[in-house]
Amino acid sequence: MKKIGICADHFRSLREAEAFFGRAEESGFDVLEVALDCLPLITGGSINERMVNDLKALTEGYPLELTAHIGEELDLRRIEELELQYAVLESSIRICGRLGIHMLTVHFEEHSPIRKREEAFYQAYKRAAVLAGEQGVMLGMENIETEDYSYVLRMIESIDDANFAMTLDLGHLYLACNYFGGDYMEAVKECLPYVRHVHLSGNTGAFEPMRLLDFPRYKTWKINPRIAYGRGDIHVPPVLGNVPYDRVLPLFKDYEGIFLCEYPYETFENYHAEVQEMIRSFTA
Ligand SMILES: [Zn+2]
Numbered sequence: 001m002k003k004i005g006i007c008a009d010h011f012r013s014l015r016e017a018e019a020f021f022g023r024a025e026e027s028g029f030d031v032l033e034v035a036l037d038c039l040p041l042i043t044g045g046s047i048n049e050r051m052v053n054d055l056k057a058l059t060e061g062y063p064l065e066l067t068a069h070i071g072e073e074l075d076l077r078r079i080e081e082l083e084l085q086y087a088v089l090e091s092s093i094r095i096c097g098r099l100g101i102h103m104l105t106v107h108f109e110e111h112s113p114i115r116k117r118e119e120a121f122y123q124a125y126k127r128a129a130v131l132a133g134e135q136g137v138m139l140g141m142e143n144i145e146t147e148d149y150s151y152v153l154r155m156i157e158s159i160d161d162a163n164f165a166m167t168l169d170l171g172h173l174y175l176a177c178n179y180f181g182g183d184y185m186e187a188v189k190e191c192l193p194y195v196r197h198v199h200l201s202g203n204t205g206a207f208e209p210m211r212l213l214d215f216p217r218y219k220t221w222k223i224n225p226r227i228a229y230g231r232g233d234i235h236v237p238p239v240l241g242n243v244p245y246d247r248v249l250p251l252f253k254d255y256e257g258i259f260l261c262e263y264p265y266e267t268f269e270n271y272h273a274e275v276q277e278m279i280r281s282f283t284a
Contacts, residue, residue, distance in 0.1 A: 033068065078117075142199065
């Protein structure tokens, strides 16, 4: 039986987290992926012990498996404050270890033409992969739609560590192939040997250039108008939009990892059953 999950990235307090965990238990999902910046689990690079312990108390004995997504803003190419950036990554990995989370997704973003930034990025993850191994955590480097996916594959080869693999975002890959070029199905096949975790959501395939040109403005854009016009990474359930899941999911028949859906849980609550059914039927 394939494991199917959904992102948990919107609660803003322990009380909300508790309520959400309770609701999600009856959703039919097997896994929740917690965004580590939902709660202030890290303060100035250090673990907020009380907050992490209280979250741990909430998740202990919880029947669904938990995975984690790194918080926003982490940038290990920012050599001007690399120590602080690395401290946040290190704390994130240690928090996963404490919470018994075995998969932590991190973002590749765009490769830098400045060689020393790219080297810092690689070195940080090489070091982080060792720590992750000690903590029982796998790091999944996720392809973002703003960059050619092949950079992620080259990085995984270069890091060459059993605890550093790919989180393949099938929606991002679809947008990226449309924008940068390349055949989507061939790209998925090329990624498959590197993949330990999968993200799914729907989009129209229309890349939104503002995502690259003016990210701060892009982030202020309301989601429903973006969905209405189908602009960029709109994160609708994978049964909506144009990503050809009917063709791509059968490639994952032998894949043993999790299919983690990334769409807003409450907005699309009436889609959960259909989404789970679609994933199960195409990967059976
Ligand atoms: Zn994703």
